[in-house]
Amino acid sequence: MARVRTVAVIGGGIAGPVAALALRKAGIEATVYEAYPHPAHGIGGTIAIAPNGMAALDIVGVSEPAAAVSWPVHRQMMTVGRTRLELPALAGVGPLQVIHRSDLYRILAADAPIEYGRRLVAAVQGPGGVTATFADGTEVQADILIGADGVHSTVRGLIDPGAPGPHYTGMIAVEGQSPATVPEEAGTMVFAFGKKGFYLYGPALGGGTTFGVNLPHRPLTIAEARAIPPAQWKNTLLEIYGEDSPGGDLIRALPADELTVNGALHIMPPVPHWYRGRMVLAGDAVHAPSNSSGQGASLAIESAIELARCLRDIPDIEAAFAQYERLRRRRVEKVAARAAKTNSIKAPGPIGKALMPVVMRVFMKLAMKPEKTIGPEQRYRIDWARPL
Numbered sequence: 001m002a003r004v005r006t007v008a009v010i011g012g013g014i015a016g017p018v019a020a021l022a023l024r025k026a027g028i029e030a031t032v033y034e035a036y037p038h039p040a041h042g043i044g045g046t047i048a049i050a051p052n053g054m055a056a057l058d059i060v061g062v063s064e065p066a067a068a069v070s071w072p073v074h075r076q077m078m079t080v081g082r083t084r085l086e087l088p089a090l091a092g093v094g095p096l097q098v099i100h101r102s103d104l105y106r107i108l109a110a111d112a113p114i115e116y117g118r119r120l121v122a123a124v125q126g127p128g129g130v131t132a133t134f135a136d137g138t139e140v141q142a143d144i145l146i147g148a149d150g151v152h153s154t155v156r157g158l159i160d161p162g163a164p165g166p167h168y169t170g171m172i173a174v175e176g177q178s179p180a181t182v183p184e185e186a187g188t189m190v191f192a193f194g195k196k197g198f199y200l201y202g203p204a205l206g207g208g209t210t211f212g213v214n215l216p217h218r219p220l221t222i223a224e225a226r227a228i229p230p231a232q233w234k235n236t237l238l239e240i241y242g243e244d245s246p247g248g249d250l251i252r253a254l255p256a257d258e259l260t261v262n263g264a265l266h267i268m269p270p271v272p273h274w275y276r277g278r279m280v281l282a283g284d285a286v287h288a289p290s291n292s293s294g295q296g297a298s299l300a301i302e303s304a305i306e307l308a309r310c311l312r313d314i315p316d317i318e319a320a321f322a323q324y325e326r327l328r329r330r331r332v333e334k335v336a337a338r339a340a341k342t343n344s345i346k347a348p349g350p351i352g353k354a355l356m357p358v359v360m361r362v363f364m365k366l367a368m369k370p371e372k373t374i375g376p377e378q379r380y381r382i383d384w385a386r387p388l
């Protein structure tokens with residue numbers, strides 16, 4: 001197959017626009033097609049971008065605008081009941097940057113060509129290219145199609161109808177900015193294992209405290225979760241975190257309608273086929289680690305850039321996809337495996353609960369050795385200039 005000239009990128013979240021920016025840098029024309037009818041301005045909660053993710057954003061020229069609207073986390077603590085630990089930092093690595101998801105989308109969308117209201121429903125590939133069909137009946141043609149359509153990916157099923165789907169972690173994410181204050185200094189994030197559930201918090205930029213919970217809950221779609229009245233969510237949160245300090249106080253002080261329900265947390269098991277013919281996957285569609293990794297967005301950004309780099313340097317499409325998978329699979333599966341261990345502590349089954357004191361001791365010991373755990377994740381850098 002000949003060198004790629006045009007790309008249809010499905011999904012205007014994080015991986016999609018970053019892929020389009022990186023492809024443009026590689027001299028390849030790309031358009032992003034997003035199912036939602038308009039940009040997600042002002043919608044959704046916050047995410048933390050890891051230093052490796054910020055370094056990757058730098059390659060496509062958006063790390064500075066992203067950093068300008070983020071707040072850095074210089075200090076991380078962990079609390080388990082009354083035990084309180086300061087987590088050692090990685091030497092010479094920048095801070096986590098916490099950003100409103102909609103700010104990141106806005107920054108990426110400012111430069112990437114995105115068409116909204118285009119929900120992919122089918123794609124057919126032939127010797128000369130791929131034809132994508134959207135729910136509104138329109139079609140586009142391109143040399144290749146990138147599925148950056150998230151954890152519930154349509155493209156994944158088009159590549160391999162037998163592909164696994166996402167696993168529900170057993171937790172729903174809810175967050176808010178409470179007017180209650182905490183004693184920690186600005187730039188601190190505390191990971192708190194409460195009596196019945198995990199939450200995290202830190203002083204907010206404009207005063208008060210930002211907090212988020214990983215609430216043990218039956219699975220709900222985002223529509224179902226948002227259909228539940230805010231007061232009911234607040235009660236549910238108080239049932240789980242009400243006795244925790246400061247978790248209970250943060251929730252009590254927050255008006256119910258200021259809670260942001262971000263929805264169910266999923267992870268992707270290893271995906272056997274990352275590509276087929278002219279279609280390939282990137283981001284959560286192929287490697288969603290749990291949010292416990294703090295790496296989902298950063299890995300999505302890295303993969304989008306590495307895919308563009310492979311397409312830049314390797315003329316044969318399938319050879320480029322194969323090289324992309326070689327560069328990425330081991331790394332993303334390692335991160336996912338580490339995060340899965342943390343998840344099993346956040347939402348333990350009956351056996352896990354019985355073993356919890358031992359598991360927790362091992363977990364805390366590991367947390368004190370960041371070079372072993374998060375070091376390889378956060379020190380990773382893509383060498384864009386180096387030809388493959």
Ligand SMILES: Cc1cc2nc3c(=O)[nH]c(=O)nc-3n(C[C@H](O)[C@H](O)[C@H](O)COP(=O)(O)OP(=O)(O)OC[C@H]3O[C@@H](n4cnc5c(N)ncnc54)[C@H](O)[C@@H]3O)c2cc1C
Pocket residue numbers: 010011012013014015016033034035036046047048049050118119120121148149150151152153154173262263264265266282283284285288291294295296297298299300
């Ligand atoms: C509550 C929560 C908190 C998180 N916190 C963090 C964090 O702190 N740090 C971190 O690194 N990661 C975090 N993550 C993970 C992170 O959000 C994801 O890893 C990241 O968004 C993946 O980007 P993506 O572009 O691959 O997928 P997404 O961001 O999911 O984007 C996929 C896009 O594709 C669109 N789409 C879907 N189907 C179609 C279709 N058929 N046609 C067209 N478009 C389609 C969707 O509308 C969406 O816009 C969190 C996730 C959740 C749920």
